[in-house]
Amino acid sequence: MLTTLSIKNYALIEDIQMNLKDGFTIITGETGAGKSIMLGALSLLLGKRADFSAIRDADKKCVIEGTFDISSYGLQGIFASEDLDYETHTIIRREILPSGKSRAFVNDTPANLSSLQVLGERLLDIHSQHETLSLGDNEYQFLVIDSLAGNSEKLKTYKESLKELKSLQKKLHNLKEEQAQATKEYDYNLFLLTELQQAKLEPGMQEELEERYEELSNVEQLTEQLGGAINLIQQEEIGAAASLKEARNNLQRIAGISSNYQQLFERLQSVNIELDDIASDLESYLDKVEANPEELAQVNDKLQVLYNLQKKHMVSTVEELKSIQEDLAQKVSVSENAEEEIAKAEKEITAQKEVLQKQAAEIHSSRNTVIPKFIKEVETILADLGMPNASLKIELEKQKEFFPNGQDKLSWLLSANKGGSYNDIRKAASGGELSRIMLAVKSILATYSSLPTIIFDEIDTGVSGDIAQKMAVILQKMGNSMQVIAITHLPQIAGKGSSHFKIYKEDAAHSTITNIKELKEEERVEELAMMLGGKNISDSAVAHAKALLN
Known part of the structure; x- marks a missing residue:
């Protein structure tokens, strides 16, 4: 308090x-x-x-x-x-x-x-004074009945379930939108995907193809230059290999005189070995060089496919094409698997609705249980407040729709006079009658809370x-x-x-x-007397005030 x-x-x-x-x-x-x-x-x-x-x-x-x-x-x-x-x-x-x-x-x-x-x-x-008007407000009417029914926890659980249902429904909506968009673009995306898949894209393939294309396009030059290099190295008497060996032999004869000459000899010996290896590699490469117009055409075709794909998709590397291929595969997959995902989402929604219907049924039952007693208590209090013929009717109808507080439609109807028809409580009651009804409701709620x-x-x-x-x-x-x-x-x-x-x-x-x-006591008598008769307090007003206090 x-x-x-x-x-x-x-x-x-x-x-x-x-x-x-x-x-x-x-x-x-x-x-x-x-x-x-x-x-x-x-x-x-x-x-x-x-x-x-x-x-x-x-x-x-x-x-x-x-x-x-x-x-x-x-x-x-x-x-x-x-x-x-x-x-x-x-x-x-x-x-x-x-x-x-x-x-x-x-x-x-x-x-x-x-x-x-x-x-x-x-x-x-x-x-407050304006709250009396809330008697006709459906949200307040539910609040009163649910307070009496002790539905607080039931409603909390129901609202959490309803939130989950709306989340599932939003998911289904998004899936259907994605499916519609994917279906619209499916054929084109599938064509682009197939085109990329046929190119058999692999990291580094463009560099390898371009290098092979250069080799096949320059067979004559490669043969001439590799052969010339081999001839300069291996030509008898005046070739680089023969001259190098002669120089090595000269240094070998004086290597024992000084460590400096020994080091020069060893270095020249290493160069001689390296030159022999180079000559061997040159001969190996020369053996492999041969004109192959068919392979050249194949390599050129593969490169043109890559260049055309890069131009179409406005990229410059195979790696970027691979990324586009993965994205297209995802879009095609969404379209191909959409029905399965949608069916799964619809099944989840059906199951969630069953949960909500069960929870809403429990809320409806508890409301139905307290309504008759509540009506009787309100009518008893109203009779004491000068409305002996007032009759309250509360209609609770189960609906198919899920509302924020259950599946019920609630109506408070009042017949203020004997034999009168029932109308919405806001239309059936005057301001003074609404005040009395609100007091009856509040007094009943007070006993429950x-x-x-x-x-x-x-x-x-x-x-x-x-x-x-x-x-x-x-x-x-x-x-x-x-x-x-x-x-x-x-x-x-x-x-x-x-x-x-x-x-x-x-x-x-x-x-x-x-x-x-x-x-204080005397001041209360004076205040009540003024409320009864105005500022000019009469003896009768004072007597009446004392009677009210007693």
Whole structure:
């Protein structure tokens, strides 16, 4: 429950603090006094985004701080999952700095807004005036039924399964698009692939073919030059080999005189051996050189195929052609194997739909189970609130489609008068009737949840007299099991509170500020008397006020 609320430098509020108790707390004040400002500040503690324009004095920071007694609500797991320090008396603080930046803290540990929102859902429910209209909102209607049915975990599992189904459906969609594109280009890609495959591309083949082409194209020159080189080396008496041997023999005769001559002899001996090897290789190459017009034509044809492929694909190497061949093979494969992949994806989707249908059936069953009891409880409360002939009908119809919260279509229909027809609840109920229905729903939800605090912002809109008195009894009864705070203009409701705060405006030196104070017994009588009869308080109004308090 909320035990203290401190607001500094926010809108018309300079510095106020409320010390709140359990049970049923009343907040009253004239229109425009600042009740909505207090709710706005409280919303900041629940993770609402900050508005810099709400700062009263732009040179100072705005601070909103709330202390919550959560000792009996088992929220340790929530704190752990949000990586926050758990304290039985937890302090949530929001700061809006003059720079426009906003900061949040939970027990002095910095926190992000999403963490505040997660905590806020477990700490506090603020029912504003416009929320009454949400009775006709299908999402809210499901929220009420699912809360009563305890469907939280079932819905979480269902939503994860639905996410998986949508992922599979997207995969199938992409496969079909790829297949359509691949089919459109299949024949052309297959032609290009076959053309490359027939070329039997291998790394380095272009260099080898070009070298062989040069050899076959220059047979005459090779024969002439190789033969000439052999003749110059091996010619008798004047050939390079004969001259080298004679020089070697000359050095051999003086090698014993000095190591220098010995080294020269050995070097010349090595040259002689190398020259013999060269001559042998020259003869070997010369033997292999022969004109082969047929092979020359074949090599030329292969090179032309390579050059044409490189020109067609705008590349300059065999390696690049190989890469293009692999890419084309992948595209052709996609087209050829698409049907198999699509069939596999469709089978996965069918299986996932079966899982979802089973989960949705469990959700539908639990909803169906709680609806009759919920209808009976709402109608009982409405009878106490002056709507004895009100009849609520909740239709739950299973659909084939998968919705974000199951396969159900939900409709809340109301017949407000005896013998009347059922219509959509938004059309069938007046503003005052909607307020009473919302109070009935909230009071039932309160018995099912362990929410510490609920705040009603003028839940009494459109009602008065005896109905207001009965609404007050229900709010007071709710206060027996949780902290209930009601902002009201009705004295019948204000008189039922176990504590009472008044919000009022007063003029300061250079501005108007909003203040709040807890009323004592005598002050409560005066406040109720003013609510009953205006500023000119009569004796009868005072007597009536005392009767309401008693």
